[in-house]
Amino acid sequence: MELNSKIYVAGHRGLVGSAILRSLQAKGFTNLVTRTSSELDLRNYDDVLAFFLREQIEYVFLAAAKVGGIVANNEYPAEFIRDNLLIQTNVIDSSYQTNVKKLLFLGSTCIYPKMAPQPLKEEYLLTGTLEPTNEPYAIAKIAGIKMCQSYNRQYGTQYISAMPTNLYGPNDNFDLEKSHVLPALIRKFHEAKEKGQPSVEIWGTGTPKREFLHADDLADACVFLMEHYEGNEIVNIGVGDDISIKDLAELVKDVVGFVGDIVYNTSKPDGTPRKLVDVTRINGLGWKAQIPLEEGIRSAYQWFLDNQYAISK
Numbered sequence: 475m476e477l478n479s480k481i482y483v484a485g486h487r488g489l490v491g492s493a494i495l496r497s498l499q500a501k502g503f504t505n506l507v508t509r510t511s512s513e514l515d516l517r518n519y520d521d522v523l524a525f526f527l528r529e530q531i532e533y534v535f536l537a538a539a540k541v542g543g544i545v546a547n548n549e550y551p552a553e554f555i556r557d558n559l560l561i562q563t564n565v566i567d568s569s570y571q572t573n574v575k576k577l578l579f580l581g582s583t584c585i586y587p588k589m590a591p592q593p594l595k596e597e598y599l600l601t602g603t604l605e606p607t608n609e610p611y612a613i614a615k616i617a618g619i620k621m622c623q624s625y626n627r628q629y630g631t632q633y634i635s636a637m638p639t640n641l642y643g644p645n646d647n648f649d650l651e652k653s654h655v656l657p658a659l660i661r662k663f664h665e666a667k668e669k670g671q672p673s674v675e676i677w678g679t680g681t682p683k684r685e686f687l688h689a690d691d692l693a694d695a696c697v698f699l700m701e702h703y704e705g706n707e708i709v710n711i712g713v714g715d716d717i718s719i720k721d722l723a724e725l726v727k728d729v730v731g732f733v734g735d736i737v738y739n740t741s742k743p744d745g746t747p748r749k750l751v752d753v754t755r756i757n758g759l760g761w762k763a764q765i766p767l768e769e770g771i772r773s774a775y776q777w778f779l780d781n782q783y784a785i786s787k
């Protein structure tokens with residue numbers, strides 16, 4: 475990418491898209507194109523193609539998607555499979571129709587089989603049954619990967635796919651019903667501290683393990699892959715280390731300064747027992763995560779404190 479290349483960041487107000495935008499701006503890229511979902515609904519093919527024809531975009535970061543935590547995925551499976559299939563199909567095909575030079579598609583580590591060996595290597599894709607709570611979303615993501623690979627094979631395009639682990643950071647979704655675990659814990663412990671509540675409820679048993687990557691690290695990896703990776707194979711992005719939900723809850727509790735108890739609501743799903751990613755491929759390309767978990771949680775909590783009144787979700 476040249477510093478004046480025309481780059482479209484789809485989903486620029488979200489956790490990932492906003493971090494990619496910050497990263498590109500910090501690196502000196504000046505010709506950045508963005509649209510909110512109300513300005514351009516990426517589920518509408520005619521509007522998306524017209525936008526690409528008009529803008530003559532050179533590079534695409536596809537960070538627009540229907541995203542949510544374990545319960546949102548479980549409760550709205552039709553929306554998760556439909557919106558993601560539509561958004562990614564429209565953006566990938568419009569990129570092809572208008573000769574976009576390179577596109578980065580964002581998948582997720584939920585594409586791997588629920589009981590795959592750990593750490594999750596890229597080649598474990600499509601080797602087993604998926605986690606039921608997010609199977610429709612995962613199948614949409616797998617379709618996106620296969621669409622990129624198929625366009626590359628048949629049309630000679632350069633569409634690469636990154637598989638990030640669980641993410642957190644500025645512009646995360648703090649809605650307690652729809653969010654992922656880390657923003658939910660930040661908000662729950664903060665509100666319990668403010669209200670002087672005796673305990674905070676955590677979903678599930680606390681035994682599942684997850685790996686957490688700060689969105690600024692992910693954004694850096696996405697820009698790195700756009701500039702340095704041309705392969706057809708998917709690339710995991712993670713830190714290579716995980717933590718149980720119980721230990722994560724203790725850590726967030728300490729950072730926020732809540733002094734009460736933690737109680738586990740086992741009527742809520744645990745989901746995949748573990749999804750630690752193998753980061754050998756991206757480390758081998760020359761990229762490594764930089765932000766330690768505790769430091770990242772401290773900065774995410776500070777962002778929450780600075781922005782909580784703007785959070786209307």
Ligand SMILES: NC(=O)C1=CN([C@@H]2O[C@H](COP(=O)(O)OP(=O)(O)OC[C@H]3O[C@@H](n4cnc5c(N)ncnc54)[C@H](OP(=O)(O)O)[C@@H]3O)[C@@H](O)[C@H]2O)C=CC1
Pocket residue numbers: 484485486487488489490491509510511512514515516517536537538539540541557561580581582583638639640641642645646647654
């Ligand atoms: N969060 C996580 O833990 C993980 C995320 N990922 C992947 O990263 C990508 C980004 O996720 P994340 O940033 O967390 O998600 P967010 O929910 O924070 O942001 C998603 C963005 O997508 C845009 N969007 C949604 N629907 C439409 C639509 N119909 N038309 C146009 N834009 C739309 C929204 O735009 P607007 O704000 O304008 O409405 C929003 O800014 C996704 O592909 C996700 O699968 C992968 C692994 C983990």
Ligand SMILES: C[C@H]1O[C@H](OP(=O)(O)OP(=O)(O)OC[C@H]2O[C@@H](n3cnc4c(=O)[nH]c(N)nc43)[C@H](O)[C@@H]2O)[C@@H](O)[C@@H](O)C1=O
Pocket residue numbers: 542543544545547582583584608611612639640641652653654655656658659675676677678682684719742743744745746
């Ligand atoms: C990124 C990833 O995100 C989702 O999968 P997930 O990793 O299971 O995501 P999660 O962050 O929602 O939960 C992680 C763990 O944490 C526990 N947990 C405790 N207390 C809360 C809580 O208060 N909120 C939430 N959300 N979880 C909680 C929860 O029960 C689970 O055991 C999918 O959308 C999937 O498609 C996907 O790609």
